[in-house]
Amino acid sequence: MVRFKNRWLLVEFMPVADANSPSSPPLDGQKIFSALRQSVLTNFGDVGWGSVGMSLNVKYYSPMTHVCIIRVGREHHKIAWGAVTLLTTIEGRRYIPNVVHLSGTIKHTQLAAIAHNREVVARFRAQAKTASAYQDSYDAKLQEISAEIEALQD
Template sequence: MVRIKERYLLVNIIYPPSLLTATGHDAVLPDIVVRHQPTVDKLTPPMLLKAIRTEVATLFGDYGSGALEGHLSVKYHALATSTFILKCARAHYKMLWAALTVMDHVPVKNGRPCIFRVVRVSGTMRKVEEEAIRQARKLILTAKETPPSLPSQKSPE
């Protein structure tokens, strides 16, 4: 019997600083915290999968849709850390990565602009989970050490 080879992708959702956050009440937060904000509660794994499949169909047509049809699933989804883990077939993980790179907003109604960053690709769920934990710890330590950025500290353009 042949074993099905799979890949797990650890993906972070990063929110670029906008004009509102630069001048609003979020200006007292460190930049790293502004970029790694929690995701809205309306984002569910089925909505995420639907948006990814739509993007794959747009980029790769019927071939891409068929390649990922039965092999794509969300294994972990954390709104607080804006992190999720996707499982797909090994032969098509680069296609999935390309679709995530092109996506530019959270797939909910009136979704905020964001960047889907693939942080780690692995053949086992364990290694991806370890990387997610390592990154969460690093983010917390960096946020504690980084002083808040004030509008007066920014250089004039």
């Protein structure tokens, strides 16, 4: 029996601040999946969607750090990566997708996500001009997000 092999994409969706766009509801995994599906269909057609449609899955999204973990079949991960890169709007709001990490196992993706979340929290602290050793609500949230990521199963 042959095992189905996956690739795991760690993507950061950075929102673009636009004064003209109205406040939209927060982003979630289902909205990302719908936008990703539409991007595959638009850019790669039915053949592209047929290639990745059965294996494409959004496993995790953090609204605080805007980090998303996407699973796709190993053979066609470049189609999913291209669709993510070509994605510009989700639910009418503009985002800049940044593929942070690509891995063959969820464990390495989890480790990369936790490390990336630490970097995001460091950016938040730098914007707030607080010391890196300062204890605040980010520490508790970072531990909560790390626990959620570590609980993900293949």
